[in-house]
Amino acid sequence: MTEKNSVLNYIKSGSKVIINNICGGEGLKIKLSEMGITRGAKIKVVHNDGWGPVIIGLANSRLALGRQITHKIVVENIV
């Protein structure tokens, strides 16, 4: 893991990131992956107020993820 890696929880609204890893149980990884949240997927953080669930943009869709989930998604900022 490079220093540039962070978890989705701490990414500011408006940022674009790429998913490097999903830590977590089998069930969660599979569920997220089936919805397109896989390693290598590029997502945009649409809304993160540090408090409620994080809203991410995956292509044209919007998904709200609870912070217990976003805590496990390791991402890296892409310019």
Add this chain to the structure above:
Amino acid sequence: MPIISNECQTIGLIGNPNTGKTTLFNCLTGASQKVGNWPGVTVEKKEGSLIGHNNHTIVDLPGAYSIGAHSEDELVARNYIIFEKPSAVINVIDATNLKRNLYLTIQLLEMEANVILALNMMDEVKIKNIEIDIPKLSTLLGIPAVPIIAKNNQGINDLVKYCTPNSLKTVKSFRLEYGPDIEAKLSKLENALQARGILSTRYPLRFYALRLLEKDRNILEIDEFTNQETAKKEILAIRDECLCNLEKTYGENLDTTFIEKRYAFIESIIGQVISNEEGESANTFSDKIDKIILNKYLGLPIFFLVMLLVFKFTFTVSAPLTGYLETFFELWGGWLSAVITNEFLASFFVEGIIGGLGAIIVFLPVILSIFLAMSLLESTGYMARGAYITDRFMRAIGLEGKAFIPLVIGFGCNVPAVLATRTLECRRDRMITILISPLMSCGARLPIYALFVSAFFQQYQELILFSLYFLGIILAIIMAKIFGLFLFPGKPTPLLVELPPYRLPTLKTTLIQIWKKGSGFLKKVGTTILVFVILIWILSNLPWGVEYAGPESLMGYIGTMIAPLFAPLGFGTREAASALLFGIVAKEMVVSTLALLYGTGQEGLITVISQLWTPLSAYSFMVMTLVYIPCTGMIAAIKAETGSWKWALFVVLYTIVLGWVMSFLVYQGGLLLGLGT
């Protein structure tokens, strides 16, 4: 609708949530749809005939992101496709979101289903300036691909034409390669399955091999393997060996490898099919609205406002209809009692049967209005935002955000609240929400409160009412935590919900849907309610000739017998006990029973109560009606939604115990504090 063939055809309809699948289903079937349950599970089954052709059945399969069979819904869909072998499966996709929607398509192709791709929402595709080379997409996947706009009924005829057996014969067989090492293991498993001769050639063996490698738990739980424990064990052993082997290369990422490879394939297809980059879009119109709706500070107040509007809407719309229905039943009863000369029969038909039917049908306007409101919230996309906003608070009591909606609905009527729990995917959350829903003080209890408040608490009416609602909420929170700890341990599912773009709802679709849902529901609970009402009629009128529900009737005897149980609660009278018994049929009946038994009309009742009761016993009684046994409609709904009488009985028992205890605490506590007179 064009005819597909002269023979009977069954067509399955499947797709991600929010793709307009239901709208398409309504286009295809119109009013012929029936709602029921898939046998053995509590998943809703919707079926209908293609408009104009009774021998063509369309089956609406539960919406899913994949058929990994992680949930009951997905398992039902998968089993239907593999075992029922529909002549075609229409896969509805949201064309603005090809990448994610095609995941399900790939899985369907791996199941060797006859897939027809219906690209819906083409109008939104145009607005977003996305260009999709649909013929190319069709060639790459090897299946027909038809653009449609379901809400405008566009493209539907073309879609149906593609379901003909002739056009399906040209379907290529589909094969996605997973890489040499995985392919080797897949062949090994396919051979193992074939060698034992258990699965006939009609099974998609490669799909089975894939599911085995993906550690699917249900894949061998089929009839063919019922008495084949040895074969099952052998196959699973081979599977485990393969997995062990593959884990050396893929490590902990083996599970997601299959999914990633499918997405890689999809990406390559999309690259060839979409010319404008389906990029991470700039803030859309919906995003802008969400900045306000989901704002940290504005979100919750807006939500409460919306809920309030929902309430006002439901009761404004349903109240006059309920009134008409009540009048209708009164007139019908009046006519019948004039026409039937035999007193016994007259009473049975009028008070028993018609009274019973009335008790059921009177629910209909409320249920339809609440369904309408919910349907509008869902199709506009606001429901998902509601789950987002309430998530934090619900999690504190052990439930997820989506559970807020049924509970709020419960303040109107508990019965549709139970139905609304269907949106909760996790059984644990659904069960806990169902179990605490009777504690939401419903509209039918209001007349009871109104009576006692008028008798004793005129000055403090808002305070008293508020205290009762508040008590209900506190008890619900406590019971949610208790049930969460002891009956359904585990945490609520973390929030994972799609926020669809805000859309205008299509009225026609909505109306058909709610009518079907409402009447379907009534059929389910109707029998139970009717049985209860007839039972009450029997108890109140026998032995024949007694005063209706008087001290000589069976109901009266029961009332007198159980009255002492309520003495420590401050209302140990036959009248109170009987009123509570009738209240089990419908809460509205408590007041009318008291009026009947005290021999007064509604107006005189207030005076009588203020003379014969005390303020403390009145409040204690109100607490009892808040908590104790839910009405028959509710009991029937709980049985229907949980699939067993065991839970309905459990709710009856826990609420009566809790009600008794709370009333006891209130009354005795009040006495200790000197509030007795």
